[in-house]
Amino acid sequence: MSVLKLKLDQEQLVEDFFEDTWLAGIMSPARDYQLCWQINQQLGYDLRVNNLLEIKLTKNRRSFYFTVFEYLEPTKSAAHYLYNNHCKAEFLLPELKHVDYIWLIKGNYYQAADVKNLVEQCRKAGLVQLVTLLDMKDIKNKINLIF
Structure with a gap:
């Protein structure tokens, strides 16, 4: 009897997961819960650990x-995820060692101008040192962001 082996197409999985997404890198010396509290105050979000x-x-x-x-925007069909990029000297995305947090915006509601506005608003949070949009092509370990 032959055994049928199924192989997960990781490239297709990555492509599907990152469809209609935006990525930003955040530099902040703050602990994740402190940063989320400030972002919540600045943007009117409700980011909570999941x-x-x-x-x-x-x-x-x-x-x-x-x-x-995670924060799910109920009226915009958009989801926001804030990933901690480091844990005990290891990095979720090793190619972005200078970035403390990764902000993923998922959904087709936001356009480029909207995302730029969100980034500008996020920069105003007191514990945020830098926020920059990331180019998906520059990220080698995208699979690490898929939950």
Whole structure:
């Protein structure tokens, strides 16, 4: 009897997950919950930690857990995810070691001008040092962002 093996098409998975998304990198010395509180105050959001979305990476037989905060905009069919980019000297996206947090905006509501406005508003939060839009082509480890 032959065994049928199914292989997950990771390229298609990444393409589907990142359809209608925007990515921004945030630099901040603050703890994740402090940063989220300030972003919530500045943008009127309700970012909250979602333990079900926590990302686990295993390297050299050690496990690293990266928290993910989530806010679903009820009237805009958009979701906001704030990923912690580092955990115990490991990085979720090693190619972005200078970035402390990754902000993913998912949904087709936001256009380029809207995202630029959100980034500008986020920059005004007291604990935010820098916010920059990221080019998806520059990110090699996109699969790490998929929950």
